[in-house]
Amino acid sequence: MFKRIKSVIFGSLVLLLLVNVNVVLAQGEALYKAKCMACHQIHKDGTGPKLFEVRKKWLDGGANAESIYTWVNNWEMSAKKDPYAQTVSTWAPIAMSNFPELKKEEIDAIFDYVDAQAPVVAVTPEVTDNEVVVEDKGPSTWFWVMIAIVLFVIVGVVSKVRRDLKNALSESKSGEEFDQSYSMELRTWAWENKKLVGLASLIIVVALIVLGFMDLNSIGIVENYQPTQPIEFPHTVHAGVNGIDCKYCHNSVTKSKTAGLPTVNVCMNCHKQINGRTSVQQEKIKNIYAAAGWNPEGAGSYTGKTKPIVWNKVHVLPDHVYFNHSQHVVIGGVDCKQCHGDMTKQKETARVLPVSELNEIEGNVKLTKPTLTMGWCIECHGEKEIHNGPLNGKNNGYYNEIHKRLLNNDKSLYDKYLKDGKVTVKELGGWECAKCHY
Ligand code: HEC
Ligand code: HEC
Ligand code: HEC
Ligand code: HEC
Ligand code: HEC
Ligand code: HEC
Incomplete structure (x- = not known):
């Protein structure tokens, strides 16, 4: 009889303990997700270091027992008091937010939850907002x-x-x-x-x-080349949904040989205010802040610790080739779409589109040779008509001049050029080796 009562009491105690552990874990999970997950991952460094078994790490590193709790409440205070916390604070140019409202038990609940997550063995790809559907490439x-x-x-x-x-x-x-x-x-x-x-x-x-x-x-063909980029910059969101002009970011495209890539300051013009709605967006935009050395806390301030974003070049011609953007875009009146496709629909980072995809775009001159090869340049120069100057009312001072010169130089040659009703780039010398080769 007595024994039975003892075991019942013992059983209930164990049950109570289990329930309690679960309650604590659930509370820890909720707090972690609400307050820490934007910057911290459990098993991987992100904006902040990974949090798995971080209490043990601090104790092993020689920190005071209380320091880690002070850290979460107010990291600056903790860094002032404890040399270990001081070294942690130099981990990233971004400062951690303060959570003065969290009690010690709540912070422990967060860490308990974090430590209860077993390390992932098989790495599953992260799911992002605009997840890429992997195409079925057919049987291997x-x-x-x-x-x-x-x-x-x-x-x-x-x-x-x-x-x-x-x-x-x-x-x-x-x-x-x-x-x-x-x-x-x-x-x-x-x-x-x-x-x-x-x-x-x-x-x-x-x-x-x-x-x-x-x-x-197929040697030397770069179609579909898509290097990874330091920030997963989506053209859809910027040039598409938000209708930002290409020239706002590629501002030398009408003025010089190169189109140019935006500096981080251009990003900051907007992203000082826009820090993202979803955690995935926030995670990406944090990279901009890290590059600009921007601390978004409160009114925000520059910390002075910058590290430039190094974009990888996608469209690359060999050094022996001369290509000029302003010549094509301004004088030739060729749309960006003709060579780069519709970037307002580019969800992922930029890619060299194969000529077959470029041909599907309305208004593009249809070509057959692979994008960025010599055949591709020449084929277009052989097909693409330049504006006919005064002949068809498309007034363009540059071409008026050319037409006048052609007419004055050699009337019969000019008539020959116009026999098919158009003057192509080729007829102006667009096939001369020296025009494209240094
Ligand atoms: C705004 C981003 C941000 C948020 C939100 C944030 N942290 Fe941090 N945390 C950091 C950064 C960055 C560091 C690295 C220290 C530094 O460079 O200032 C850090 C460091 C830490 C460390 C020390 C890690 C180590 O390896 O020594 C702990 C512990 C910690 N954070 C706990 C938390 C907890 C708990 C929360 C949620 C209540 C939280 N952090 C929320 C950015 C953040
Ligand atoms: C908000 C700024 C911004 C706007 C607006 C923008 N871009 Fe970009 N563009 C970038 C950044 C950043 C990169 C580098 C990342 C990448 O390659 O995806 C880039 C890359 C590119 C590339 C590949 C560059 C290379 O290395 O070969 C092309 C082509 C391009 N943009 C075309 C366009 C066109 C066309 C438009 C207008 C429809 C446009 N962009 C609008 C910022 C912008
Ligand atoms: C003219 C304003 C403007 C400029 C300049 C700008 N952005 Fe953005 N960016 C936005 C807007 C608006 C959003 C959408 C935010 C949202 O959906 O809440 C955005 C979203 C983003 C996102 C998250 C996209 C996602 O949904 O995954 C990234 C990453 C980003 N921008 C990077 C950059 C980079 C890098 C630069 C500089 C090369 C830049 N932006 C320049 C306005 C701008
Ligand atoms: C006639 C084809 C053509 C047109 C039209 C064109 N581009 Fe390009 N673009 C190229 C080639 C070729 C390269 C590679 C240049 C190199 O490596 O020297 C390139 C490279 C780029 C780059 C990478 C940075 C750089 O300057 O090398 C950006 C950004 C870019 N183009 C944006 C644009 C934008 C924006 C437009 C429209 C305003 C545009 N392009 C129109 C062919 C074109
Ligand atoms: C979609 C058609 C198209 C493609 C593709 C194209 N071009 Fe052109 N290109 C033009 C047009 C149109 C002009 C005429 C501009 C002018 O009259 O100066 C031109 C003019 C030129 C000129 C100046 C020619 C002259 O007579 O002064 C050079 C150099 C040139 N292109 C190089 C290239 C190179 C290199 C490539 C390939 C990487 C290329 N182009 C791809 C359409 C194209
Ligand atoms: C409209 C521009 C253009 C003209 C005109 C042009 N080329 Fe090229 N050429 C290119 C481009 C672009 C490449 C680089 C192709 C690549 O990387 O696949 C190239 C590459 C080459 C190469 C290196 C081999 C290779 O395939 O990479 C040789 C050799 C060459 N050209 C010779 C000539 C000769 C000779 C002429 C005159 C008959 C000429 N080119 C006219 C644009 C031109």
Whole structure:
């Protein structure tokens, strides 16, 4: 009787403890998600360091037992009092927010929750707001290798069966053992089917040559090149939804050879105010603040600790080629879409679009050679009409001048140029090697 009561009491105590642990963990989870997750991840450094077993880390590092709680309430105070906290505060140019409202138990609840999350073994890709749907690239090489092996085995088995049948047949017919080796059999067969064998060999040789050439031809082609960027900058949000003009960020595109990329100050013109609505956005925009050395707390201030954003170049021509943006965009009147596609729809970072995708865009001159190759430049120069100056009322001082010069120089040549009703870039010298090569 007494024993039973004891075990009931013990059982209830254990139950109570379990419930209590769960309540604490749930509270910790809620607080962590509401207050810390914007900057901290559990097992990975982000804007702030990873938080897994951070209490142990502080104690092992020689911090006072209370310092970590003071840190969360007010990191500056903690840094003043404890040299360990002082070194932690130099971890990033961004300062941590203060949470004076959190009690010690609540902070412990957060850490308890964090420590209860087992380290992830298999890294799952992070889900972002504008998640990229991975295209189905069709069956892999392995698939074809498997198919080939299976076919080979089937052929082998079938021919073995056929041979056995044949052997049995000739044995039963003549009584003597049929003994022709595989290679002998094959040779006899090939001799009997000379034409077929010849044709098949020819086809195989031609196919190999064609494949080889296709491979050689694709050397130096950069279509679909899309390097990773320090910040996942989406053109859709900026040039698309918010309608920001390309020239606002690529401000030398009408004035010089290069289009130029924006400095972080250009980003800050807007992002001082815009820090993102979702945690994913905030996470990305934090990178801008880190680069600009901006502390968004309160009214915000510059800390002076900057680190430039190093964008990776996407469209790259070799050094021996001269290409000029203002010549194409201003004088030639070629739209950015013609060469870069519709950037207002580019959700991911920039990519070199294949010519097939460029051809789908309305108003583009249709080309066949791969983007950014010499063939591509030349093909367009052969097709693209320049404005006809006074002839069709599209007044452009530069072309008026050219038309006048052509007319005065050689009337018959000018008439020849205009026979198809247009003057192409080629006819103005757009195919001369020196125009594009230094
Ligand atoms: C605005 C971003 C931000 C938020 C929100 C934030 N932190 Fe931090 N935290 C940081 C940064 C940045 C550091 C690194 C210290 C530094 O460079 O100032 C840090 C450091 C820490 C450290 C020390 C880590 C170490 O490895 O020594 C702890 C502990 C910590 N934060 C706890 C919290 C908790 C708990 C919360 C939520 C209540 C929180 N932080 C919310 C940015 C943040
Ligand atoms: C808010 C600023 C901003 C606006 C507006 C903007 N861009 Fe960009 N653009 C960038 C940044 C930052 C990069 C570098 C990141 C990348 O490559 O995705 C970039 C990259 C590019 C690239 C690739 C550059 C390279 O390295 O080859 C092209 C092409 C481009 N932009 C075209 C455009 C066009 C066309 C428009 C207008 C429809 C436009 N951009 C509007 C900021 C902007
Ligand atoms: C003219 C204003 C303006 C400029 C300049 C600007 N942005 Fe933005 N940016 C915005 C707006 C508006 C949003 C959308 C915010 C939202 O959805 O709440 C945004 C969102 C973003 C996002 C989050 C996008 C997402 O949804 O994933 C990133 C990253 C970003 N900007 C990077 C940059 C970078 C890098 C630069 C400088 C090269 C820059 N921005 C310049 C206005 C601007
Ligand atoms: C006739 C084709 C063509 C047109 C039109 C064109 N670009 Fe480009 N763009 C290129 C090529 C080629 C490069 C690579 C240049 C290099 O590597 O020297 C490039 C590179 C860029 C870059 C990378 C930075 C740089 O300057 O090299 C940006 C940004 C860019 N273009 C934006 C634009 C914008 C914005 C427009 C429209 C106003 C535009 N481009 C129109 C062909 C074009
Ligand atoms: C979509 C069509 C198109 C493509 C693609 C194109 N161009 Fe052009 N290009 C033009 C037009 C239109 C002009 C005429 C501008 C003018 O009259 O000066 C021009 C003019 C030029 C000129 C000046 C020619 C002259 O007579 O002064 C050079 C150099 C040039 N392009 C180089 C290139 C290079 C290099 C590439 C490839 C990387 C290229 N272009 C790709 C349309 C194109
Ligand atoms: C409209 C511009 C343009 C003209 C005109 C032009 N080229 Fe090129 N050329 C290019 C570009 C762009 C490349 C780089 C292609 C690449 O990287 O795939 C190139 C590359 C080359 C190469 C290096 C081989 C290669 O494929 O990379 C040679 C050689 C060359 N050109 C010779 C010539 C000669 C000779 C002429 C005159 C008959 C000429 N080019 C006219 C734009 C031009």
